[in-house]
Each structure stands twice: as structure tokens, then as C-alpha cells.
Amino acid sequence: MQTEKVVNHIVDWLKDYATNARVNGFVIGISGGIDSAVTSTLCAKTGLDLLCIEMPIHQAASHVTRAQEHIAQLKKRFSNVSDTRADLTPVFEEFKTEVSLEGKQAVVDMALANTRARLRMTTLYYHAGLLGLLVAGTGNKVEDFGVGFYTKYGDGGVDLSPIADLLKSEVYKIAEYLKVPKSIMKAAPSDGLFGDNRSDEDQIGASYSELEWAMQMLDEGKTADEFEGRQHEVFEIFMRYNRSNKHKMISIPICEIPNNLK
Structure with missing residues (x-):
């Protein structure tokens, strides 16, 4: 893969799309994982506004630390990057009081995990509407078109997908080129939807x-x-x-x- 040329191609594509859509830039949820780190850096390189949002819901401490490290690095490197934090844990807990939690525990746990992703999608689109931004997706080719490892109308609910034609191995190559923090490069990929450190490989x-x-x-x-x-x-x-x-x-x-x- 011609990494530099691929990066430039994606950045140009993002900038052209946003310009033609007459929006101010992008909003993205930062999870502390490799995909959101790469996607947010690509968006930052457009020079358009980029809002990075942390949306913890009983999040594992390691995920939070990596997310904050990445956002701090982005803000230091790019003047067009801003950030905010929406603690969705109280919203999630209130939701649980209004629905039935009866049934097989594994089924309930999965339904709640998907609910976390959909609460985050709602938060991203709120800010997108408020600030005239596009919601940038973080799914890669294996997740989006191979195993479907994402939540329908959750992290799958986006306006555009910058890295969806890249395999996971290619995402890592781009991450290295973009100087994504080493802590994120070394971390096991995880969807972070269960409040613990289980990896994607553990689930799949x-x-x-x-x-x-x-x-x-x-x-x-x-x-x-x-x-x-x-x-x-x-x-x-x-x-x-x-x-x-x-x-x-x-x-x-x-x-x-x-x-x-x-």
C-alpha cells in the first residue's frame, strides 16, 4: 500500500465531500481505539473543524486514558480540533429503569451493549446538527463488510466512512504514518460496549x-x-x-x- 498517497486521497475526499455538502467539518466519537484515532487524525488533516467527543458509559479506565491521550495529541498538532465530553452513564442507567431487563442474561447484555452505541450515535448527531458537522464513521472493511461487527444505527449510523475500504492491517499502517499514540497502537482492539477490557477477538x-x-x-x-x-x-x-x-x-x-x- 502506498500509505502517504492513500492518506492524501482520503483527506482530499473528506475535504471535498464536506465542502460540497456545505458543512463546517466533522464530529467523531473517540474511543481510545485504533480506528477512531486514525479517522479523527485524517479528519483533522483536512483543516476543517473537528469536534472530538468522549462518551463514556461505565468505560474501562484504560479506554478513557487512551482516548484522552489521543485528543490531547490531536489538539497539540492541529489548531482546528476541539473536544467535549458527554458522560452518558446516567442516561444509560435511567434508560435501564424504563425497560424490561428480563430474559436470558446474554441476550439482555447484548441488547444493552447495542443501546450504548445508539446513545452515542444520538449524541454525535446532536452536536452535528448544532454545529453544522458531518458524523464521521470509524468502521474498517473487515468490520463493515466482512463480519458486520458494529451496531446497526449505533456506530453504524454515520454520514460518511473514510476508512471503510481499508483492512485492519492497513489501518495500522496508516496509524503508524500518522503518528497515532503508541498506547493505542499496542492496545487490543475492543468495541468498549461492555464496560470491561474484553477484546474484539474475545467476542468474535x-x-x-x-x-x-x-x-x-x-x-x-x-x-x-x-x-x-x-x-x-x-x-x-x-x-x-x-x-x-x-x-x-x-x-x-x-x-x-x-x-x-x-
Whole structure:
């Protein structure tokens, strides 16, 4: 990958899109992870306004520390960057008092995890509307089009996706070029939706490098039966997520009414 040229291409694309949309810049949620760090730095490089928002909900301390370190670095490097913090923990706790928490614990926990992401999306769009900004998405290609590892209308609810055509390994290469803090580079990827330090790999059962391999194999028309051992297991994991999350990756189904019925 021609890293510098890719970076310049994305920055130009962001700037052109925002200019044509006649908005002031971008707003992005900063999680302390590699994807939001790279995306926010790319947005900052446009020279347009960038608002970075911390939105903790019972957040793990390590995530908060990394997020704050990154925001401080961005503000030092770019004069167009500002930040704010919205502690959504009280909002989340109040929400829980108004809904049923009955059912299988794992199902309830997942529903609440997705609720966290949707509360954050709402917060981002509030600030976007207030300040004339676009909500920049942070999903990479494996998450967005491989395993669908994001929340529908949560972190998947964005105006534009600067890094969605980049594999996770490519995001790391760009992060190194952009001088993203080492603490973020070394941290295990995590969606941060459960208030602990569980990683994406803990949840999915495969690393991003394994998922990238499986995604490539699917593109080449391979099937699980062509692999053995760990490769077979990883391909099955990838396909399970790909199938179950397909509804996130395609347009909303529309019931089209035949002309003769209109």
C-alpha cells in the first residue's frame, strides 16, 4: 500500500465531500481505539473543524486514558480540533429503569451493549446538527463488510466512512504514518460496549488477521470444506458472522408494490 498517497486521497475526499455538502467539518466519537484515532487524525488533516467527543458509559479506565491521550495529541498538532465530553452513564442507567431487563442474561447484555452505541450515535448527531458537522464513521472493511461487527444505527449510523475500504492491517499502517499514540497502537482492539477490557477477538473468536484471510478466501470463492484445523474453524466463524449480520451490510428491504395494485 502506498500509505502517504492513500492518506492524501482520503483527506482530499473528506475535504471535498464536506465542502460540497456545505458543512463546517466533522464530529467523531473517540474511543481510545485504533480506528477512531486514525479517522479523527485524517479528519483533522483536512483543516476543517473537528469536534472530538468522549462518551463514556461505565468505560474501562484504560479506554478513557487512551482516548484522552489521543485528543490531547490531536489538539497539540492541529489548531482546528476541539473536544467535549458527554458522560452518558446516567442516561444509560435511567434508560435501564424504563425497560424490561428480563430474559436470558446474554441476550439482555447484548441488547444493552447495542443501546450504548445508539446513545452515542444520538449524541454525535446532536452536536452535528448544532454545529453544522458531518458524523464521521470509524468502521474498517473487515468490520463493515466482512463480519458486520458494529451496531446497526449505533456506530453504524454515520454520514460518511473514510476508512471503510481499508483492512485492519492497513489501518495500522496508516496509524503508524500518522503518528497515532503508541498506547493505542499496542492496545487490543475492543468495541468498549461492555464496560470491561474484553477484546474484539474475545467476542468474535478470531483475530483480525485471521478474519482478513477468511474474507479474501470468500472473495476467491472458497468454502469451509476446502480447509482443515484452525483455518476451517476461522472460515466457519467468519461465515457465521457474515451471514447473521448481512442485514447490516445491505440496503433496508423495501416491499415494492406492483403497478397493477396502485
